[in-house]
Amino acid sequence: MQETPQWIAEVSMEELERNPYPFYKRLRNEAPLAFVPVLGAYVASTRRMCEEIAHHPMFGGVITKAGGRTFGHPAVIGVNGDIHEDLRSMVDPALQPSEVDRWVEDMVRPIAQRYVTEIEMNGSADLMAEYCEKVSVRAVGNLLGLASVDESTLRDWFHRLSRSFTNAALNENGEFANPRGFDDGDAAKAEIRAVVDPLIDQWIEHPDDSAMSHWLHDGMPEGQTRDREYLYPTLFVFLLGALQEPGHAMGSTLAGLFSRPEQLEAVIDEPALLPRAIAEGMRWTSPIWSATARICEEDIEIDGVLIPANTPVMMSYGSANHDTNAYNAPSEYDLRRPPLPHLAFGAGNHACAGIYFANHVCRIGLEELLDTFPNLELKPDYEIDFWGWGFRGPTELPVVWEV
Structure with missing residues (x-):
């Protein structure tokens, strides 16, 4: 393994969580593929x-060490x-475009309308906690078959x-620096199992159109289902990644538009610009x-960097x-930039x-929000704070509007 430069060896998780961009900018410029000891x-x-x-x-594909411990x-x-x-x-089948088109409007739009109505007369809200995350977890939760689980619990889980x-x-021995940092996640998984196990019992006997019911039955011989222990790791992936992603994407999109008021106005005037x-x-x-x-099962060299076998690449x-x-x-939000995937x-x-x-x-979430609040503004003098290195989004999004 090549010697790790000191500036890479000294980076901390706290630095990455707070603001990963300076460190990764230097990586892109000096070491596009590099071993980072704190991440192993x-x-x-x-x-x-x-x-x-x-x-x-x-x-x-491989899960990082902390991801494997979690899922x-x-x-x-x-x-x-x-x-x-x-x-x-x-x-995959429930998420194919033709299948999503069949039900997404009828499922998601009432959810968005419900949460808009809850805040409409308040004149202010933290959109992350009171709208974006709620719409996200409720939509994904309903897709999975967790309609009976309230959105506060779903948000808490993710x-x-x-x-x-x-x-x-x-640490220097390749062991977790904070092993107790998994305790709360373990408790959340125990809570998830306590809720989902009875639902699985029901889906085994009475299949429905929920995603998890299909996970149990689809592609299996008649009278057989997949084992629940086989499903849980992927369910935990969905309850983290899928629950948070649309909500944080909505929040980041709004944060970007607030940084470009003329583009926010353009989107409000022309909702077709939303995608x-x-x-x-x-x-x-x-x-x-x-x-x-x-991960690669054997030693491999990429652009002059030797990656030892079975060493993850993030x-x-x-x-x-x-x-x-x-x-x-790239550090500027600009919906007018030339399209590039x-x-x-x-x-x-x-x-x-x-x-x-x-x-x-x-x-759908942003259509309903901006249609209801065309005069939406960021709270005066508030500077949006982002957090996260594995997953990233605004911590809060306080806004005001005229009632």
Whole structure:
């Protein structure tokens, strides 16, 4: 293994969580593929490097050490071969565009309208807690079959799982620097099982159209279902990544538009611009910033960097989306920039299965919000604070409007 430069060896998890951009900018310029000791992994930081590894035939999906500790095995994002094909055949059908088009409007729009109505007469709100995250978790929760679980519980689950997943710091021995950092995530998983186990019992005997019912039954011989222990790791992936992504994407899109008032006004006047505004929001602040990884079972050299066998490479898509070789002035939000696909949903055969669904949740949520509050403004003198390295989004989004 090549000697790690001191500036890379000294980076802390606290620094990455608060603001990863300066460190990753230097990585892109000086070491696009580098071993980062605090993560116990190599990091791919440029668009070209992320795409090369994501599509490389010798690399497969793997979960980071903290991710594996959080989700267990087999989780869809960390397996390959027949198991990966089976898990994708299980989760993909409900998320195909033709299937999503069949029900997304009828399911998501009433959810968005409900939460708009709850805040409409208040004149102010923290949109992250009171709208964006609520719309996101309710839509995904209903898709999974968790309509009986209230949105506060769903939000609590994904925040606790997120803290567990991003408890990634390792010490000099390659062990977790904060092993107690997984305790709250473990408690959340126990709560999830207590709620979901009775639902699984019901779906086994009485299948319905929920995603998890299909996970149990689809592709199985008559009278058989997949084992629940086989499903839980992938469910935990959905209860973290899928629950948070549309909400954080909505929040980041609004934050970007608040930084460009003329573009916010254009979107309010012309809602057809929303898909482009959302795509730029996801590029500008990718919700899944650096939470997926790849691995090769043998030593491999990429651009002169030798990666030892079975060493994970973290795919820093949030960094790749700020690559100046791909985007002009990438740190600025600009929905008018020339269209270029972003990597917020990943790449290769482990790309996110929910791309189409997530985009529609964001579109419908923002349509309802901006149609109801065309005079929406960020709270005066408030500077939006973002947080996260594995997953990233605004911590709060306080806004005001005329009642």
